[in-house]
Amino acid sequence: MRDLYEVLGVDRQANASDLKKAYYKLAKQFHPDHNPNDKAAEDKFKEASAAYQILSDDDQRARYDRFGFDGLRGSNGGGAGFSNVDDIFSAFGDLFGDFFGGRASGGRRQARGADLRLDLSLTFAEAVWGTTKEVNVTRDVGCATCKATGAAPGSKSESCGTCKGKGQVVHAQGFFMVQTTCPHCRGSGQQIKDPCTDCRGRGTRPETSTLSVSVPSGVDDGQTLRLAGKGEAIAGGAAGHLYVVLHVQGDERFKRDNEDVLTEIPVSFIKAALGGEIEIYTLEDSCNGTATVKLEPGTQPGDVLVRRGQGIPRVGEAGRGDQVIQFKVEIPKKLTTRQEELMRALAEELGENVKEKRGLFGRKKS
Numbered sequence: 001m002r003d004l005y006e007v008l009g010v011d012r013q014a015n016a017s018d019l020k021k022a023y024y025k026l027a028k029q030f031h032p033d034h035n036p037n038d039k040a041a042e043d044k045f046k047e048a049s050a051a052y053q054i055l056s057d058d059d060q061r062a063r064y065d066r067f068g069f070d071g072l073r074g075s076n077g078g079g080a081g082f083s084n085v086d087d088i089f090s091a092f093g094d095l096f097g098d099f100f101g102g103r104a105s106g107g108r109r110q111a112r113g114a115d116l117r118l119d120l121s122l123t124f125a126e127a128v129w130g131t132t133k134e135v136n137v138t139r140d141v142g143c144a145t146c147k148a149t150g151a152a153p154g155s156k157s158e159s160c161g162t163c164k165g166k167g168q169v170v171h172a173q174g175f176f177m178v179q180t181t182c183p184h185c186r187g188s189g190q191q192i193k194d195p196c197t198d199c200r201g202r203g204t205r206p207e208t209s210t211l212s213v214s215v216p217s218g219v220d221d222g223q224t225l226r227l228a229g230k231g232e233a234i235a236g237g238a239a240g241h242l243y244v245v246l247h248v249q250g251d252e253r254f255k256r257d258n259e260d261v262l263t264e265i266p267v268s269f270i271k272a273a274l275g276g277e278i279e280i281y282t283l284e285d286s287c288n289g290t291a292t293v294k295l296e297p298g299t300q301p302g303d304v305l306v307r308r309g310q311g312i313p314r315v316g317e318a319g320r321g322d323q324v325i326q327f328k329v330e331i332p333k334k335l336t337t338r339q340e341e342l343m344r345a346l347a348e349e350l351g352e353n354v355k356e357k358r359g360l361f362g363r364k365k366s
Contacts, residue, residue, distance in 0.1 A: 001069060007051040012065065016056065023052035036243075113140065113204075113232035113240035120213065120244050124251035125287040128312055130217035137211055137242065140204035140232045146196035150203035150235040155194040160185035203235020213244055218259065218313040221248035253281045259312040259321025264328050272299040272329045280325055282310065293325065301329040 005012055008022040026048040028034070035041035054060045116139060122131065142148030151157050159165035163182035167189040170179050185191055195201025211230060219225075223246050231240025255262040265280050275297030282289035293305060304326045311321030335343065347354045 002047070004051040004055055004064065007047055008055065014055075019052060019055050023048055023056075033241075112238045113234035115240040116231045116242045118242060118244045119247060120215075121247045121249065122215065122219070123249050124254065126215065127219050127221075127246070127248040128217065128283055128287060130219075130313075131215050133213045133215065134210050135213055135244075136208055137230070138206060138208045139230075139242075140202075140234075141207045141209075142233045142235075143196060143199035143203055143205050145198040146203060148203045148233065148235055150192050150196055150199065150201045152194045152196050157190040157192050160189050160191045163189060165189040201235075204233045211242070215246070216315055218315040219246055219248070220256070220258075221246065251287065254283070254287065256312065259314055260324060261311045261321065262324045262326060264326050266328045266330050267295060267299065269329050269331055271295060272301075272327065273297065275299070282307075282323065283312070295327070299327050299329070301327070303327050 005014070008014075008019065008026065010018050010022045014022070027045065030041040030045040030048065032038075032042060032045065054064055116137065118135060118137060120133060120135065122133075143150070146153060149157060160167075160182060162184040163169050167182055167185065168179050169182050182189070192201050196203070199205050211227065213225065213227070215225065225244040225246065227242040227244065229239045230242035233239045253263060255264075261283065263281055265278060267278060271278070272295070275295050277292050278295045279290050279292055281287075282291045284291075291307075293307075304324050307323040307325065309320050310323040313320050332339075344354060
């Protein structure tokens with residue numbers, strides 16, 4: 001095990017306020033809501049919580065300072081340990097309140113409903129400029145009959161006899177005392193003796209509803225939006241969150257690179273040599289805009305023109321990326337007799353040694 005002070009990033013003279021600030025910083029960094037499906041972050045979250053649980057207790061801290069982890073054997077509390085993140089929320093709910101997904105009181109974290117995922121398809125233009133989408137979501141919502149309590153109208157829930165209303169139980173695991181969510185009340189701290197007949201004591205019922213999803217400008221494929229409180233409801237607790245995963249369709253006219261966008265424009269070799277004006281595609285008018293740009297004489301294949309600030313809007317920030325115009329010089333595969341004569345005259349003028357066009361057996365073609 002790592003030194004507990006090292007885990008929190010504080011020295012041994014740290015006071016209670018220092019410990020709390022250090023833990024709060026780490027908890028925010030490795031919080032499961034900020035790192036979904038990240039086992040490494042969850043382990044860091046548990047490690048920091050276990051360290052803070054010991055060092056924030058004066059008696060356990062004194063024993064640890066004097067004897068290390070061996071000093072925690074047999075102490076009141078016996079050390080620290082958490083089997084899952086819900087137990088951490090239960091232990092430190094008052095410290096973070098809403099940050100952990102629900103308000104806490106009496107040292108118990110309010111339970112929170114399950115999170116939901118929704119996949120949403122967007123056109124390239126919708127991702128660039130933002131849009132609002134109406135989506136249908138089937139989820140558990142609070143039962144109107146019992147007002148999401150799960151108890152029949154006129155009756156009340158009672159304090160759970162197993163955890164005495166704390167929502168958590170403590171049991172020994174080696175020389176650690178491990179806190180886990182109460183298996184009987186599932187962390188609510190309450191038991192229902194007379195359940196609601198409409199929801200059968202669940203406090204929730206399934207419902208399909210239409211939600212409005214506001215997509216900001218500049219989003220990219222694979223990004224996720226969080227709609228707080230739009231997930232599953234739970235009796236006596238806060239609703240979970242709805243996570244909307246975005247899937248953006250491509251557009252052959254534009255190739256995206258973060259906030260920059262590349263547009264390839266074909267130009268004839270004559271125009272590339274002589275220069276002039278050329279029309280290009282732009283992101284304006286829902287990605288159907290056009291603009292006229294100057295083509296410099298002697299433009300080479302692959303040359304680029306950068307239009308500053310004409311790219312993808314930055315999500316949540318001012319400004320846009322750039323639009324990079326890359327010129328693709330096209331060489332004709334076939335020439336008319338007159339065109340070939342003119343090209344050979346030009347080649348002679350430029351001093352180019354161009355072989356005459358000959359047939360399969362070396363004869364000059366007329």
